[in-house]
Amino acid sequence: MSTEIQSWLLSIEPFEGESLSHFLGRFRRQNHLSPSALGDLAGVGAVIARWERFHFNPFPSDAELAAVAEVVGVTLDRLRQMLAPEGVKMKCEPIRLCAACYQEEPYHRLEWQYQSTGGCDRHQLRLLSKCRNCQAKFPIPALWEDGCCDRCRLHFGEMTKWQKSY
Structure with missing residues (x-):
């Protein structure tokens, strides 16, 4: 270049x-x-x-x-460091997130896509794989410009109330 x-x-x-x-x-x-x-x-x-x-x-x-x-x-x-470590399997779909983490710091964590990750260890909450307001699947993180659902515009951080204990 x-x-x-x-x-x-x-x-x-x-x-x-x-x-x-x-x-x-x-x-x-x-x-x-x-x-x-x-x-x-x-x-x-x-x-x-x-x-x-x-x-x-x-x-x-x-x-x-x-x-x-x-x-x-x-x-x-x-x-x-933004790639999974060797031997760690990734889940391409669905895109997952911890709304509580996203509310604190709005960005997608790599570990949310690990196959072995079932929930957020920090908040002891299950990860979300779709908007709990309108049921739309989350788009790929590269498209998370506004940090909200593409369909109903609910902010990812506001989805914490729908996360279940892990």
Whole structure:
């Protein structure tokens, strides 16, 4: 990537435990980029759209991650932290969240998509996989611009009252 293009990009800091999907969506919105435009800038093609949907088969190569890390302005190691550790299985669907966590800090946590995660250890609440107001499934975290249900506009943080004990 040329330094001329890189100087125009606004950087953002990843949150602790943030999923790659959510981070890439925030970065793209900040810089008015589509998934394909970000993929083109990094020279990795269409993988960005796949990664935003938690489709990591094939798993991102070091070369792909390094190219994306350069464009988004984070280290390769920091980008790797936004991926599931080796041996941890991910759930691509449904997208899940802890409304109580989201109310405290509005971002998607990677651990919510682990197959082994049944609930939030911090709040002792089960994860939600759809809006409890209108039953709409949650979109991929890359699209969580307003932090609310796409259908009824209920804020994710307000869904805490529907979470059951874990």
